[in-house]
Amino acid sequence: MIEYKAFEMHSHTFHSDGTFSVESLCQACKVRELDGVALTDHNTMSGWEEITPALEEQTLPVIRGIEWTTFYGHMLVIGADRYVDWRLATPENIDRFTEAISAANGAVGIAHPFSLGSPFCTGCHWEFRVKEWKNIHYVEVWSGPFPLFEPYNEPGFQMWTDLLNQGHRLAASCGIDWHENDLEENHHMPVTCLGVENGEVSTRTAREALRAGRVYVTGGPALDFQIEQSGKRHGLGAAVNSGAATLLWGVDQTARTSQWNSFGLIPRRVAFIQNGGEVLSIELSGQEKEKGQTAYELWPGWIRLELYGDYQGRADQLLGFTSPIYVEKD
C-alpha cells in the first residue's frame, strides 16, 4: 500500500553554507507540517551524525542525502549506501558516477538545472552531457524560495518535458534549497510528495519512491493520479499500455491546508498532459475533496496531471503537477 507524504527535498545547514543547525532545520520543517526532510548539505555527510532517534522522534524523520556541488552542475543524491566521490566529475564522464550511485541504491536528481553558473553561482548550472539517463531519477524543476515565480524554473520544467519526450523516464521534484530560517512564517512553501510504502518515512522508502517515480509536487492540495486498465490500477511512475484506459484523479484540499490557503491559492481545474500537450481539462467544483474518472485512449509516451488555478491574484497558474505514468505500445 503506497501512501503519499510531504517533504522538503533540498536543505543545507552549517555543515556546508547554511546557518541552520540540523536540529533547527528539523524544527522549522515540523512547523511547516512536513512528514520528512532531506538533508542535502553541499559535498558532505557530516550533518548526518546529528540525526538521532530522539531528534527524529521530537521533530520529523530526516532523509540522508548530499548535494553534489561539482564544477559543472549540482546533483541531489538521496540515500546512497556508500559515498561516491564528487570531485572528479566532468561533463564527459558523469555517467560513470551516476551509475555508481545508482548501483549503491541512491536516487539521483538534477538540482536547479537552469540556475546561473560560474561566476554567479559556482557550478549551479547543469552542464553535464548525460548519455545514460537511466541512472538519473528526477529533475528538481521547482527550486528556490519562490519556485512558482523563479524565471530559471521555466526552462528547467521545459527541459524535463523534453527529456520525457525523448523517451527518458524521470520524475520531478521541488526544493526550497533551504539554507536559513529566513522565511517568514507566512511564506508559501510548495512541497514534494513521495509515495512511500505503508506510509513509512525513512531514507530507504524515500529513495525507493524517487527511483520508482512515485513523486508529485504541489503548492497546495494533495493530488492523486492513477490509470485503470484491464481491471488493474497503476500509479505514478508505472507503465501501462496504449489504448483504452480510465484516468482516475483526485484533488484533496484538506491536506496541510493551513500551509497554503492564505496565499490566494484556489484550485480551478486539472489538466492531463500527454507527450507535452494538454489533451484534457476538467473544471473543479471547489469541493474540499474531489475526484473523478474519465475514459481515455492513451497514445504511447507519457501522461501527467497538472493542477491549475488562481495564485496571488494571477489566474490559471500551475499549482502542482505529478510525475508521469508511462505508456508503452500495446
Added chain:
Amino acid sequence: MILLDQTILFHPEDDKTNHVIPFTLSRDCVKLEFACSYTPKVIQDEALKRWAVLSNIGRYVPRYQLPLYQDMYDQVEDLVNLLTLSLDYEDQYLGCAHRHAPIQTHFLSAKQSSPGFLRHHPAAGDYRAVINIHSITSPEVAFHLVITALFEEETV
C-alpha cells in the same frame, strides 16, 4: 607540530580543478587542524567584473529570457572566487567545508570535527588535503594552508 605551511598560487586556468596536497601523519595524534585562507575573495576590478558578468550570462539563460536579466550587471553585488577544502584519510572521504568565508579553520578529532567533516580519530597514515577550485575570476589567487597536528602531550 606544524606538518605543512604552504602558499599556493592559482590562476584562471586552474578553474574547475582539484589541487591535491598529500601529507603523512607518522603517529596518532588527538587533533588535526587546518588553517585556510585565500585572497582575493571579492573581485574589486569593475572592468573585470563587468566582463565576467556579461560574457557568461548568455551561457546560462535561454535567449527568450535574456531581457529578464538585462540589469544583471547592476544586480550582482559581489563577484567572488570560491575555493573549498576537502579531506581524505587513506581511501575514506572525510568531508568538505563548502562555504564562502575566505578565512576558515577546521579540525578533525575523534569526539567532534568542525562542521563539514566527519568525526575522525587522527590515526597515523596518509592524508590528502584537496583544494577544490570552484571558481577563479581574479588573475591570481593565493591560498595559504597550515596543517597542525596536536599530540596528547601538547594538550595536557
